[in-house]
Amino acid sequence: MLPLPNFQVHRATTVSGALELKARLGDSKFVAGGTDLLPNLKNGLYNTAHVIDLGGCRDLEGIEHQADGTIIIGSMTTLADIEASPAIRQHASALAVASELVASPQIRSRATLGGNIMLDTRCRYYNQSRFWRESLGGCLKLDGNTCRVTGSKTACMAARSSDTVPILIALGAQLVIELPEMVNWIPVCDLFGKDGRFEACFNIDQNALVSSVKIPAPKPGQRSVYRKVRTRNAIDFPQLGLAIAGVFEDCICTGLVAVVGAVNPRPKILQGMDIAVGTRLEDCIVEKLAESAFKQINPLANIAGDPAWRREMVRVEMRRGLKELRDQQG
Numbered sequence: 001m002l003p004l005p006n007f008q009v010h011r012a013t014t015v016s017g018a019l020e021l022k023a024r025l026g027d028s029k030f031v032a033g034g035t036d037l038l039p040n041l042k043n044g045l046y047n048t049a050h051v052i053d054l055g056g057c058r059d060l061e062g063i064e065h066q067a068d069g070t071i072i073i074g075s076m077t078t079l080a081d082i083e084a085s086p087a088i089r090q091h092a093s094a095l096a097v098a099s100e101l102v103a104s105p106q107i108r109s110r111a112t113l114g115g116n117i118m119l120d121t122r123c124r125y126y127n128q129s130r131f132w133r134e135s136l137g138g139c140l141k142l143d144g145n146t147c148r149v150t151g152s153k154t155a156c157m158a159a160r161s162s163d164t165v166p167i168l169i170a171l172g173a174q175l176v177i178e179l180p181e182m183v184n185w186i187p188v189c190d191l192f193g194k195d196g197r198f199e200a201c202f203n204i205d206q207n208a209l210v211s212s213v214k215i216p217a218p219k220p221g222q223r224s225v226y227r228k229v230r231t232r233n234a235i236d237f238p239q240l241g242l243a244i245a246g247v248f249e250d251c252i253c254t255g256l257v258a259v260v261g262a263v264n265p266r267p268k269i270l271q272g273m274d275i276a277v278g279t280r281l282e283d284c285i286v287e288k289l290a291e292s293a294f295k296q297i298n299p300l301a302n303i304a305g306d307p308a309w310r311r312e313m314v315r316v317e318m319r320r321g322l323k324e325l326r327d328q329q330g
């Protein structure tokens, strides 16, 4: 059994209280559901003396469906609540699907959307016990100077394995980021850096708190799909995540966005998807798009699953996802 290290827990009851604690305590971590932070603390991945519990911040909970169709989700909303939300199931259905595919029911009843977005990047050489890592001498991300995956001495390529992130990007979602005396909006697609090290993997201040997620009102005829590859469907992190959002008018596609997750530190927005525009996503177009996706994604040996197989699955899942999108109503 891995014991938790010693740290002091501070309970916040409001956003401003949480920010005040963060500013006062210095080196500290927010904890939401704790389903990623606590295993990481047990593995000795962070050295923090203070943890700020956001569990009492009622102002961070809930799902609001506004009159114009915009959906606002508080960062402390659990994934279980998202998958069960009628508004999300109807207007951003692939987000409900992605939430439902995270881990297991027990974990989803604790795990929050904010924690899922702010998840640390993952790697088979990093998400291990201290004993395991020390036997190898660490790696660039922690306790070492060389990446075990690429041999690089400058960049970590750990995977961003959050299931909700690709679909939030495909739906054009934005985050509300709070710092003392400052509130900012940032598109989810701009949140992530190219380097998987914790201090570089988010393009926002390390003390910032994500307070909510805004999903714009769906366009008429908008459809969305999320597909996930993993070894054990009951619990595993994605070995590949694919989100597709498309807009259709009388079965003719007028716009298509596809985002691939669980490959690199930053989700990849696929290029060249506009060949779908003006088509009915006929099988020949689906094949072209699947081939294009395959060419753009080159998985590394950073997480479980042979990279060549994961790459092939990009083509397979793209094909399946596009056909699913084509067959949806709306």
Ligand SMILES: Cc1cc2nc3c(=O)[nH]c(=O)nc-3n(C[C@H](O)[C@H](O)[C@H](O)COP(=O)(O)OP(=O)(O)OC[C@H]3O[C@@H](n4cnc5c(N)ncnc54)[C@H](O)[C@@H]3O)c2cc1C
Pocket: 029, 030, 031, 032, 033, 034, 035, 036, 037, 038, 039, 054, 075, 076, 079, 101, 102, 103, 104, 107, 110, 111, 112, 113, 114, 115, 116, 117, 118, 119, 120, 161, 162, 163, 164, 208, 209, 210, 211, 235, 236, 237, 238
């Ligand atoms: C067995 C197992 C399987 C899993 N499978 C999956 C999976 O399939 N897919 C998947 O996506 N995840 C998976 N996870 C990871 C995790 O359960 C989820 O990503 C979950 O949504 C994390 O949310 P949380 O509230 O528990 O985050 P926490 O663990 O509380 O926090 C995670 C990180 O986010 C930061 N954070 C949390 N909230 C905020 C906020 N509001 N503002 C700023 N920073 C914040 C924390 O400081 C921490 O660094 C799995 C975990 C386990 C243990």
Ligand code: SF4
Pocket: 122, 123, 124, 125, 126, 139, 140, 141, 142, 146, 147, 148, 149, 150, 155, 156, 157, 158, 196, 302
């Ligand atoms: S990608 Fe490289 S540097 Fe990053 S965690 Fe894995 S082995 Fe370490």
